[in-house]
Amino acid sequence: MIxxxxxxxxxxxxxxxxxxxxxxxxxxxxxxxxxxxxxxRLTVGISPWAELVYFRWPNPSRYEQLRYVTKAFPLDxxxxxxxxxxxxxxxxxxxxxxxxxxxxxGMGARGGIYFQDETLSWLGDPSWISSRGYEPESGxxxxxxxxxxxxxxxxxxRICQWVDWDDDLxxxxxxxxxxxxxxxxxxxxxxxxxxxxxxxxxxxxxxAGFATVYLPDLDIIxxxxxNHKDRAKILAHAQEKFSPALIERxxxxxxxxxxxxxxxxxDGFQVGADFRGWRLKxxxxxxxxxxxxxxxxxxxxxxxxxxxxxxxKAISRGDNRVVVLVSAxxxxxxxxxxxxxxxxxxxxxxxxxxISDWNQISNRIELSPLAGALEKRVASRGILNLFIGMDRExxxxxxxxxxxxxxxxxxxxxxxxFDLSLDLAGFPEIVSxxxxxxxxxxxxxxxxxxxxxxxxxxxxxxxxxxxWHANIFxxxxxxxxxxxxxEIDETSLLLWDLWRHEKFIPESERxxxxxxxxxxLTLAADALVxxxxxxxxxxxxxxxxxxxxxxxxxxxxxxxxxxxxxxLDAGKRWGVDEKxxxxxxxxxxxxxxGILRRIEDENTLEKSGWRGIQxxxxxxxxxEDFNDPRAQKLIKRLxxxxxxxxxxxRAGFAYLxxxxxxxxxxxxxxxxxxxxxxxxxxxxxxxxPMPGTDCFGEVTLWIDxxxxxDKVAQQRTSIPHLWTGVTIYLSVExxxxxxxxxxxxxxVPE
Numbered sequence: 131m132i133x134x135x136x137x138x139x140x141x142x143x144x145x146x147x148x149x150x151x152x153x154x155x156x157x158x159x160x161x162x163x164x165x166x167x168x169x170x171r172l173t174v175g176i177s178p179w180a181e182l183v184y185f186r187w188p189n190p191s192r193y194e195q196l197r198y199v200t201k202a203f204p205l206d207x208x209x210x211x212x213x214x215x216x217x218x219x220x221x222x223x224x225x226x227x228x229x230x231x232x233x234x235x236g237m238g239a240r241g242g243i244y245f246q247d248e249t250l251s252w253l254g255d256p257s258w259i260s261s262r263g264y265e266p267e268s269g270x271x272x273x274x275x276x277x278x279x280x281x282x283x284x285x286x287x288r289i290c291q292w293v294d295w296d297d298d299l300x301x302x303x304x305x306x307x308x309x310x311x312x313x314x315x316x317x318x319x320x321x322x323x324x325x326x327x328x329x330x331x332x333x334x335x336x337x338a339g340f341a342t343v344y345l346p347d348l349d350i351i352x353x354x355x356x357n358h359k360d361r362a363k364i365l366a367h368a369q370e371k372f373s374p375a376l377i378e379r380x381x382x383x384x385x386x387x388x389x390x391x392x393x394x395x396x397d398g399f400q401v402g403a404d405f406r407g408w409r410l411k412x413x414x415x416x417x418x419x420x421x422x423x424x425x426x427x428x429x430x431x432x433x434x435x436x437x438x439x440x441x442x443k444a445i446s447r448g449d450n451r452v453v454v455l456v457s458a459x460x461x462x463x464x465x466x467x468x469x470x471x472x473x474x475x476x477x478x479x480x481x482x483x484x485i486s487d488w489n490q491i492s493n494r495i496e497l498s499p500l501a502g503a504l505e506k507r508v509a510s511r512g513i514l515n516l517f518i519g520m521d522r523e524x525x526x527x528x529x530x531x532x533x534x535x536x537x538x539x540x541x542x543x544x545x546x547x548f549d550l551s552l553d554l555a556g557f558p559e560i561v562s563x564x565x566x567x568x569x570x571x572x573x574x575x576x577x578x579x580x581x582x583x584x585x586x587x588x589x590x591x592x593x594x595x596x597x598w599h600a601n602i603f604x605x606x607x608x609x610x611x612x613x614x615x616x617e618i619d620e621t622s623l624l625l626w627d628l629w630r631h632e633k634f635i636p637e638s639e640r641x642x643x644x645x646x647x648x649x650x651l652t653l654a655a656d657a658l659v660x661x662x663x664x665x666x667x668x669x670x671x672x673x674x675x676x677x678x679x680x681x682x683x684x685x686x687x688x689x690x691x692x693x694x695x696x697x698l699d700a701g702k703r704w705g706v707d708e709k710x711x712x713x714x715x716x717x718x719x720x721x722x723x724g725i726l727r728r729i730e731d732e733n734t735l736e737k738s739g740w741r742g743i744q745x746x747x748x749x750x751x752x753x754e755d756f757n758d759p760r761a762q763k764l765i766k767r768l769x770x771x772x773x774x775x776x777x778x779x780r781a782g783f784a785y786l787x788x789x790x791x792x793x794x795x796x797x798x799x800x801x802x803x804x805x806x807x808x809x810x811x812x813x814x815x816x817x818x819p820m821p822g823t824d825c826f827g828e829v830t831l832w833i834d835x836x837x838x839x840d841k842v843a844q845q846r847t848s849i850p851h852l853w854t855g856v857t858i859y860l861s862v863e864x865x866x867x868x869x870x871x872x873x874x875x876x877x878v879p880e
Contacts, residue, residue: 135407137211137231137672138214143602144780145780147784148783150740152784152829152847154848155169155848156204156206156213157204158202158329158535161183161827162178162181163849163850164178165820167291167292168519170190171521172520174677175299176291179253179260180260180274180291181254182318182456184533186533186538189604190520191605194323194533195353195386195458197436198238198319199234199332199333200230200534202332214228214231215656222411222836222837223256223258226835229845236438239316240252241289241302241315241452242315243283243306243313244312244313244314244425245283252419253446258276258277259277260276263836264822264823266485267507268510269437269484270295271292273291275289275366286303289302292298292481294487295484298468299455300456301453301455302454302455303414303451303477303481306445311445313397313425313443315427315440315442317438318438319437321339321404322354323338324355329610340385340435341353341354342433345372346371347373350389350391350673351389351401351439352462353388353390353439354381356383356384357381358383358385360380363380371419374462377462378463384461387458387461387497389457390441391441391455391647392443393467393473396441397444398441399441400418400430400440402416402440408435414435415428422442447565453477457469465745492510495510495555498865504815513552513555513859515855516855517529518531520560526564527852530849530851531773537828539604539610540567540602540609542568543620546626547860548853549561549627549630550630550874552629553634554863558631562631568650569646570626571598572597572598577593578592578593578615579591580615582614582673582680582742588680592616594655595818596658597620600617601674602707609844614673614677616672618674618690619674619685622658622691622694624650626693630701630749630874632644632700649804651700651706651738652701654713655710658697661686663720665728666723667724668682671772674686675741681739682740684725684728684729684742685741685745686742687742688746690748691752691879692749692876694718695718695877698876725752725767729763730760735767741788743767744788744792745792746770747792747872748796748876751876751877761796765796765803768796772872773806778841785854786814786830787858787860790814790861791871792805795868795871798872815862817842818830819843819845825850825855825859826850826854828854829846829853
């Protein structure tokens with residue numbers, strides 16, 4: 131809906147969790163992505179129109195090398211504005227996918243076509259209608275088809291994009307079909323950087339980028355940010371012929387380098403000044419995106435500052451294919467060498483290698499043979515995306531590759547469910563690596579200070595020992611949620627993760643596993659009991675799930691029970707001191723008794739926290755039998771949530787897949803819920819995913835779009851959101867094999 135301002139108004143969101151998760155893109159900016167590509171080092175965001183919208187390197191958390199920023203509204207506390215276009219969009223495709231409002235239009239990287247009538251259309255402009263799919267179906271190559279069904283200069287462009295698994299290289303294959311197409315242009319606002327960007331709002335650091343040069347002997351554009359920024363050095367050589375060797379001599383300390391080139395020889399180039407947000411001098415070279423408007427790039431070779439640079443290629447009916455290569459390296463030589471290697475290898479060999487590398491992952495995914503083809507495809511993509519979010523060096527897995535909103539961190543809460551999915555899917559070695567990351571990042575300092583405790587009338591001094599930072603960079607350094615000193619559910623779920631994963635360790639290796647993780651288990655369980663009020667059978671007020679104010683809800687109580695029950699069962703076998711075990715046992719018994727008592731109270735259920743209802747069914751060992759009337763009470767509430775979200779009785783949903791797979795586990799022997807669950811899984815696999823990529827945001831909205839007979843799903847908030855994706859895998863598995871999950875619940879404490 132258009133308001134009196136320049137922005138669409140936010141939809142009405144009654145569900146508290148939906149509203150909270152929706153707020154992430156409101157405060158941080160919306161992600162203009164249909165999917166992400168990556169190899170565990172280089173991570174690339176692809177828009178619905180095949181534009182590049184982030185390019186992060188050298189790991190999934192750090193650092194952003196591309197200037198592309200969407201608008202954010204962190205000060206709009208009344209939620210007056212949406213961060214995406216609605217019926218104010220210039221084109222139906224922009225409305226369908228909710229193209230975000232951009233800080234400055236035209237940032238990022240994209241191709242364009244110059245027509246015989248001397249007009250230029252950039253791919254992603256409102257005149258293009260998009261569709262997409264992976265090749266092969268479970269493969270790594272994302273192919274986007276853009277159709278321009280206009281009376282003037284109609285056309286079709288097929289763009290296939292992928293990241294090499296071994297080299298930090300992006301390959302983009304453009305095939306243009308248009309009788310009036312004359313030239314192809316490609317420009318990018320790469321701005322290499324070696325620092326973190328701000329947490330909230332539209333982060334656009336002025337010191338990102340440094341210089342861009344054209345390497346004439348190699349036909350490569352090189353953007354770079356040296357570790358030692360000395361402007362005088364490069365200015366002294368501005369009129370010379372640039373080469374990787376010269377750049378190496380000027381900046382031997384290295385830095386961050388992005389190389390961009392065509393697979394073949396370009397017909398033109400331009401190293402230009404990025405004018406967006408800057409006051410430029412008359413002598414600054416014209417931005418490539420502007421320079422291309424007259425059908426010819428001017429050939430500038432150097433710019434000191436943030437750059438908009440591009441390449442040109444003539445096309446015809448017989449020569450309508452252009453391949454764009456982009457690489458990243460710590461030196462000019464390293465980045466350039468990857469381009470030269472790719473040119474020598476050839477497009478088809480690069481493509482076949484990518485498929486072969488990816489098949490080594492996709493062919494291993496374990497799925498129920500009873501699942502349908504579509505269910506298997508969508509479920510598999512949820513697992514495959516974890517390998518894009520996984521740091522190949524440290525084993526960390528980010529919540530989402532997106533920087534807007536800023537989810538490119540490892541959240542232990544998400545991680546515990548990633549690990550459940552990976553174990554069930556047949557990748558226990560990845561879980562072992564992930565748990566080792568958590569072992570190394572567990573906090574051990576005995577005292578810290580945080581003002582957020584004052585919001586719960588508690589002392590700001592606390593002990594973080596045994597807990598984790600709320601989120602974590604993939605290199606292991608503390609993340610960016612400073613307002614959450616600890617998150618009690620994360621500590622709890624990692625204890626569950628430790629206990630649960632042991633089942634997937636070969637018998638011959640379990641003694642070594644227990645020895646390795648004994649300290650982690652003991653520190654975490656000892657930390658949890660400090661937040662258990664044994665007398666009242668409940669948790670003390672503490673941060674439960676990304677909340678700044680300490681609270682004590684069913685969410686926290688069920689997760690702490692899960693953690694302590696897991697630690698208690700493991701500790702008996704791992705050789706934990708009897709006195710510690712008894713303390714853990716008393717806390718677990720008190721919590722379970724308190725939960726069973728309090729769920730009789732409607733007020734407890736109304737204020738159960740984000741996940742208190744479902745987590746009391748799984749993974750918490752609250753009930754010995756789901757036919758218990760108290761369990762049935764929770765099941766009915768959960769079923770109502772599933773029905774209203776899946777059947778479009780609400781504006782949208784968040785974490786519906788989590789609710790569905792837990793509902794299935796709890797009702798495996800209660801056939802009356804089977805039709806609801808089957809229909810919900812159908813919605814999650816057929817209607818909800820991002821068309822063509824099977825990716826999900828943290829939030830799904832049901833929206834009206836002209837030309838569609840019914841409401842359609844629009845993905846919001848960090849696409850792809852990896853937790854949401856794996857819950858689809860878990861839902862499909864639970865639908866057909868609910869018994870696989872029952873031994874993932876720790877024993878009821880006795």
